[in-house]
Amino acid sequence: MKTITDKELSVRRSTSKTPLVIVTGFDRSASARTAHALAVPGTAVVQHDLSLIGEGTIVRTVSTIGADGELDSRTTQNMLDHGCLSCAMREDVLPLLRMLHRRSNVDRIVLALDPALESEPMSAAIATVVVSGVPGQVDGPAGRDVEIEAVIGCVDEGTWLDDATGDVALAEVGRGTADDERTVAQLAVGHVEFADALVVHGRAEDGWAGARLFAVLKRLNPEVPIIMDLAQRPLTPHIMGGLIAAIGPGARRGRITGPHDPLLRGQPPLATDCGVTVVEFESDRPFHPERLHEAIDVLLDGVVAARGRLWLATQPDEALWLESAGGGLRIATGGAWLAAMSDDQVALVDPERLAMASLRWHPLYGDRNSSIVAISHHADPAVIRRELGAALLTDDELADGQSGWDRFSDPFGRAHADPCIDLLDERALLDTPGSDPGREGNR
Structure with missing residues (x-):
């Protein structure tokens, strides 16, 4: 043997x-x-x-x-x-x-x-x-x-x-x-x-x-x-x-990634094959919380999986983390934006994240942005992008600034998570500055 x-x-x-x-x-x-x-x-x-x-x-x-x-x-x-x-x-x-x-x-x-x-x-x-x-x-x-x-x-x-x-x-x-x-x-x-x-x-x-x-x-x-x-x-x-x-050098081998790591693993084929395609959505303006709450249903029909970072107008200090599988979707904390961190917190951040953020740093909003990747097998990519785009702040809303955004109703709240369930949830174990494992919501 x-x-x-x-x-x-x-x-x-x-x-x-x-x-x-x-x-x-x-x-x-x-x-x-x-x-x-x-x-x-x-x-x-x-x-x-x-x-x-x-x-x-x-x-x-x-x-x-x-x-x-x-x-x-x-x-x-x-x-x-x-x-x-x-x-x-x-x-x-x-x-x-x-x-x-x-x-x-x-x-x-x-x-x-x-x-x-x-x-x-x-x-x-x-x-x-x-x-x-x-x-x-x-x-x-x-x-x-x-x-x-x-x-x-x-x-x-x-x-x-x-x-x-x-x-x-x-x-x-x-x-x-x-x-x-x-x-x-x-x-x-x-x-x-x-x-x-x-x-x-x-x-x-x-x-x-x-x-x-x-x-x-x-x-x-x-x-x-x-x-x-x-x-x-x-x-x-x-x-x-x-x-x-045959496992490549970039394999995870048990390594846990965080919400601010790249959303796409490796280099997936971007061309459509058998009706299956990668849908990417990105924006440098925040989402309106109520409109986003309605729009995310577009990720639950004809989509195998989705993940993404969300900038919500009512929550300027931390990103929200979105992930879906089939007909289920979860929104949880994704940790603080770099722009909302103290200098001591920034010093602990992975250098790769700092480098990526510097490439698109906004003079007013810093690294805040929204980015979503979905694997579609039946859904129309144009419809996904259109629905998500309609949930972003309009030009007039954007001009109101944070004081105006704070008046929006926000359906993305906080929920208690049982400690036993936390151990089952890898998101509760992510070493992300400013993260709060107790914050979560399911649809």
Whole structure:
């Protein structure tokens, strides 16, 4: 059986951290095939079943491959203090990663996430959530001991696009707890957007449907390498090793990006393919809050996903962050504009953001602007731009200045966020100056 190569172990030798591969997807069998195809000697494959999470129970299977190629698989049921996904990460997944790191026979960990868990908040939790009480280890995040080597998304060629463009809640299809407000589309889009590599399984209805799917995938994540999980060509360690080797130097590998980072990843094709196109909207004047509240519905029909920074006339100090997946959309805080920061705060900002802002700095408004990117599969790009443009301040409104804008009614308010939900939400973990994780709204 193939052993871990010197090249594959070089990361761990140089950083003393155990390489971690995260596998995510809706189909448990496809995720399991992908995870176990990475299982060479020295690998620990971890799978969680959270179907009993509502009862406070998590089922965990850890399979290790010894030097002789022998498989040792053990399944346990663990009780949680609180039956929620956040507690499952905090009390089971993160401590387990730290413990596996200490095992001399574990050279790589493959974590196959339950369909209810997302790779982005999991990656954020690995980097930031303190794990305490692990025997023989200093309290700290799991990121002290493991380093994300790759995030692999498993995508069903026959169902993913329908999942990504719907508005069904996870709870309605039995993929989350009763109070889970996330949608199937949110997770489906996240499986692709945050992935460093994709494994496509299943079969599209016809060639056109398959072509449309790949047109969407290459616009959501243009640089991601993709392989097919086919019955006639089963996944093997050699195939999976080649997939990971094909991951480019710009891959995220668990890195969390912020609202002021570039909205477009890589260089997606800008030409329309199978009706799929990238729609860009940008303006250097603020939105009228009530008109924007009405206009954003244009992003919920015929659009796979959208994200953007918003300058709202009534809120001059901080950007708002917009993101949509299928028929669901979220508005949250995006952190302070540079123009609203103190000198001490500006000194902590990423130099790349400062450089980009300097290229379009306005003498009155500084770096304030609005920028939205959407992936359309049915919507008319001209209609999207027209509706969003109509929500901007008119010339007369712009002339009234901030004192006049402050009189506008603002439907974008503040809402309480439960601490357990915060851990599931990568936006609550962004290190953004002036951010306020408690501010959020859903449509």
